[in-house]
Amino acid sequence: QVHLVESGGALVKPGGSLRLSCAASGFTLSDYYMSWVRQAPGKGLRWLSYLSGDGSVVHYADSVRGRFTIYRDNAKNSLFLQMNGLRAEDTAVYYCARDILGGFDSWGQGTLVTVSS
Amino acid sequence: SYELTQPPSVSVSPGQTARITCSGDELSTQYGYWYQQKPGQAPVLLIYKDSERASGIPERFSGSSSGTTVTLTISGVQAEDEAHYYCQSGATGGLYYVFGTGTEVTVL
Numbered sequence: 001q002v003h004l005v006e007s008g009g010a011l012v013k014p015g016g017s018l019r020l021s022c023a024a025s026g027f028t029l030s031d032y033y034m035s036w037v038r039q040a041p042g043k044g045l046r047w048l049s050y051l052s053g054d055g056s057v058v059h060y061a062d063s064v065r066g067r068f069t070i071y072r073d074n075a076k077n078s079l080f081l082q083m084n085g086l087r088a089e090d091t092a093v094y095y096c097a098r099d100i101l102g103g104f105d106s107w108g109q110g111t112l113v114t115v116s117s
Numbered sequence: 118s119y120e121l122t123q124p125p126s127v128s129v130s131p132g133q134t135a136r137i138t139c140s141g142d143e144l145s146t147q148y149g150y151w152y153q154q155k156p157g158q159a160p161v162l163l164i165y166k167d168s169e170r171a172s173g174i175p176e177r178f179s180g181s182s183s184g185t186t187v188t189l190t191i192s193g194v195q196a197e198d199e200a201h202y203y204c205q206s207g208a209t210g211g212l213y214y215v216f217g218t219g220t221e222v223t224v225l
Binding site: 035037044045046047050059061095100101102103104105106107108109110 | 147148150152154158159160161162165166171203205206207211212213214215216217218219
């Protein structure tokens with residue numbers, strides 16, 4: 001059974017950094033592209049970034065390019081999102097999702113990031 | 118990037134049919150996907166590649182595509198179907214993904 005569990009969300013000041021983790025089980029992480037998606041309070045879903053199974057292909061949304069870095073540790077079956085230069089508008093629930101090359105068939109429960117002074 | 122447009126809300130009586138549209142230029146060449154999200158929960162994949170039902174999804178959920186529009190149909194709506202629904206697609210070249218604006222379905 002596919003299971004994704006995010007962690008690392010916290011309250012952070014503007015300009016600060018945070019690293020989110022996504023622990024995967026029930027499948028081999030290296031066999032899949034993985035994505036991060038976020039949802040601001042009361043708002044819709046926004047895709048942020050994806051990474052190929054071997055880590056060679058990566059893309060970012062314009063809103064986070066240059067500030068966020070997606071990477072993975074296949075040996076630990078984990079996906080990460082390093083977030084730097086955080087802004088108030090980055091406040092959201094962050095989800096990791098298994099990417100089936102077009103859409104997302106499994107999602108974690110999400111982790112809340114709050115950026116506030 | 119491009120946008121996917123959905124109606125903000127749809128209201129339907131139990132047992133009736135709800136249809137949610139999603140429009141965007143890239144849908145003429147890219148597949149559409151549909152997700153259901155209930156309050157406080159993660160999204161759940163309902164439909165992939167325009168019309169394929171995801172594993173474990175009831176048959177009352179179906180998807181279709183025509184031109185630059187994809188449509189999610191919920192036949193015989195039940196109270197438990199009250200939720201937000203999002204469409205999603207990719208961009209040509211696979212550079213990014215886009216979600217629709219979301220539709221809140223209310224069961225009267």
